[in-house]
């Protein structure tokens with residue numbers, strides 16, 4: 001009987017880990033990560049899109065330009081880049097939640 005209990009507990013462990021990890025996938029970046037993303041936007045993205053994101057080598061990321069596009073296109077562009085243009089993919093550095101937050105940020109929401 002004791003052994004059965006231990007076995008059951010062992011079997012339940014992975015499920016517990018999954019449950020604990022779930023909110024991390026689903027939720028948006030935490031406050032510290034948002035600060036990092038903000039400075040990434042200004043510095044790394046800004047190096048091509050202009051320090052005020054009004055355009056440079058990269059196209060303008062202004063509110064008007066961003067609101068004209070749907071979220072999924074922007075999300076895809078950020079994660080995968082635009083082959084054949086200097087826009088690099090960011091999926092090595094950004095999670096989907098990070099990129100989704102950046103899209104909302106570019107659209108003028110300040111989540």
Ligand code: HEC
Pocket residue numbers: 040041044045046047048049057058059060061065069074077078082085086087088090102
């Ligand atoms: C090395 C230069 C470079 C960097 C760094 C860069 N981009 Fe870009 N980005 C571009 C270029 C060039 C384009 C235009 C591609 C095209 O011609 O379609 C672009 C396009 C985009 C677009 C699509 C704009 C539109 O109107 O379709 C988005 C969104 C975007 N970049 C976001 C970002 C974000 C967010 C970052 C930082 C995480 C970033 N970019 C960093 C060069 C860059």
